[in-house]
Structure formats: structure tokens, C-alpha cells
Amino acid sequence: MTLAQFIHLSPDPAVFEVLAEGLASLLGLILAAAGVIGAAFLGVAWSDGAAAVTIGVLLIVLAGVVLTESKSLLTGEAVSPVILEGVREILAADQRVAQVRNF
Numbered sequence: 001m002t003l004a005q006f007i008h009l010s011p012d013p014a015v016f017e018v019l020a021e022g023l024a025s026l027l028g029l030i031l032a033a034a035g036v037i038g039a040a041f042l043g044v045a046w047s048d049g050a051a052a053v054t055i056g057v058l059l060i061v062l063a064g065v066v067l068t069e070s071k072s073l074l075t076g077e078a079v080s081p082v083i084l085e086g087v088r089e090i091l092a093a094d095q096r097v098a099q100v101r102n103f
Contacts, residue, residue, distance in 0.1 A: 013070045
């Protein structure tokens with residue numbers, strides 16, 4: 001399983017959010033440094049403002065990605081067929097369970 005698959009399939013949203021926020025903060029620092037260097041040392045007056053706008057867009061995109069990845073936790077996520085079948089087998093083997101229905 002690749003890192004991207006692990007992040008996407010992980011039921012814990014904290015795994016994805018920590019990695020995404022860390023990456024966004026590093027990209028934000030790089031963009032801010034580029035804006036300051038462009039304005040202060042290269043004389044490109046608009047570079048600082050452009051960097052600020054780009055950081056804002058980066059944060060909006062990050063919020064959208066986190067929302068998309070976490071949506072299943074808000075709306076409910078179906079159990080995988082393998083796990084469902086295992087639960088059915090355990091319940092069917094238990095003497096206290098009279099019937100296991102399929103929905």
C-alpha cells in the first residue's frame with residue numbers, strides 16, 4: 001500500500017489533516033519567503049501581495065481537500081464486505097443470536 005492509498009483509506013482524519021497542514025505550512029513559508037525576497041531584494045513590488053493571495057488560495061484548496069477526505073466521517077461510511085462477512089460469521093456462531101438478517 002502506498003502512502004497516498006494509506007492516507008486516503010485511513011479511517012482516522014487526523015492522519016491526513018496533520019500531513020496536509022504540515023505540507024501547506026511549508027508551502028506557505030516558501031511562498032512568503034519568495035514574496036518578501038521579490039519585494040525587498042529584487043524590487044518587484046507586487047510579489048509580496050501576490051504571495052499573500054497565493055497563500056490564501058492554498059488555504060482554501062486545503063480546506064476543500066480536507067472536507068472532501070473527511071466527508072465520509074460526517075455522512076457515514078459503509079463497512080467493507082470482508083469485515084461485514086466476518087461479523088456475520090461471528091454472530092451466526094454465537095448461541096445467543098437467533099437470526100442474522102441481510103440488509
